Amino acid sequence: MISQVLVPLTLAGVVLGSPSFNVKRQITDLRKSYDFIIAGAGTTGLTVADRLSAAFPDRTVLVVEYGDFDEAPGTFDPPGSPPPAPSFAYSPAVPGINNRTAALRVGRTVGGSSAVNGQFFDRGSRHDYDDWQALASPSPQNGIKWDWDGLLPYFKKSVTFVEPTEEQVADFGITWDFDAAYGGSTPIFSTWPPFQWPAARTDYPELYFASVFFMWLANWLTISVTTRNAWIEAGVAPRKECAAGDKDGICWVPTSQYPDAVNRSHAGRGHYLELDKRANYDLLVNHKVTRVVYPGRGHHLRSPPAVEIRSLDSGKVSTANAKLEVAMPWLAKC
Numbered sequence: 429m430i431s432q433v434l435v436p437l438t439l440a441g442v443v444l445g446s447p448s449f450n451v452k453r454q455i456t457d458l459r460k461s462y463d464f465i466i467a468g469a470g471t472t473g474l475t476v477a478d479r480l481s482a483a484f485p486d487r488t489v490l491v492v493e494y495g496d497f498d499e500a501p502g503t504f505d506p507p508g509s510p511p512p513a514p515s516f517a518y519s520p521a522v523p524g525i526n527n528r529t530a531a532l533r534v535g536r537t538v539g540g541s542s543a544v545n546g547q548f549f550d551r552g553s554r555h556d557y558d559d560w561q562a563l564a565s566p567s568p569q570n571g572i573k574w575d576w577d578g579l580l581p582y583f584k585k586s587v588t589f590v591e592p593t594e595e596q597v598a599d600f601g602i603t604w605d606f607d608a609a610y611g612g613s614t615p616i617f618s619t620w621p622p623f624q625w626p627a628a629r630t631d632y633p634e635l636y637f638a639s640v641f642f643m644w645l646a647n648w649l650t651i652s653v654t655t656r657n658a659w660i661e662a663g664v665a666p667r668k669e670c671a672a673g674d675k676d677g678i679c680w681v682p683t684s685q686y687p688d689a690v691n692r693s694h695a696g697r698g699h700y701l702e703l704d705k706r707a708n709y710d711l712l713v714n715h716k717v718t719r720v721v722y723p724g725r726g727h728h729l730r731s732p733p734a735v736e737i738r739s740l741d742s743g744k745v746s747t748a749n750a751k752l753e754v755a756m757p758w759l760a761k762c
Contacts (some may be wrong), residue, residue, distance in 0.1 A: 462710070474700050475586070477699070478699040492715050539696025540696075543695070548681060550670060554673030583671075590619035603679065715739055734750065
């Protein structure tokens, strides 16, 4: 019986892991120019590419990815999933601290870090974004600010949230606030795994669930009622929902996971592999964007830019021309 279950799951993993359309592996395969060029096929890059190519079918979009199609199986994926992808760590030596280097874990793959992370589907604190607005936000454009209230509608839009089952709620006391934190309909999903350790049940005599600091380990780790009560006595209050802006407290946090297939949901799948074929959307893998070049005297920023691209296989450097804009979401990881 077990083998009969594992075979279709394995085949499903192979199908989901196969590129769907317009994947380029050589610079010579590219068009002469693109309207939009995006550096990095991570969460931001693929989301932007998906929406641009859908909204403007007459405009061409190119995404340049440093890695290839390679994902880690989800923490809660069923057996038969692909093997783990390697984690990529790098940083330049820092002369001021005796040339020490720092490890930066980056998802060098289609889907970026969402394809290799621990599937902890969470958001920052309201205060983080409000401070961001106060410190460095540009003047509001069309009434949109970078504070929590300005960004929350886009957070909600970015994910399809699937509520836990009635049985899960009864057994484990899972809480959430749909209206305060969710409401979108996208190819990116968050939900709770169908399995929780019985020790995390609300009626278990000794053990309860983990604090927000350890919630991503909740399928392996439980904390005693005594420990939980100690947190509460210290002023750490239980929270109904952690993705609604209030981060200090004890709460349940969902997982980046498909509710039916019970495997990892990430940008590489939702915003590329599972899309219908689009003739205006190309993806170049195993290439690195090394710089953006603005032609003309004085590097006039209003001129259409060109992107310098280096092949990781041959080392050859070429350029791709953008007729409208170049987006650099990978800079968020640098």
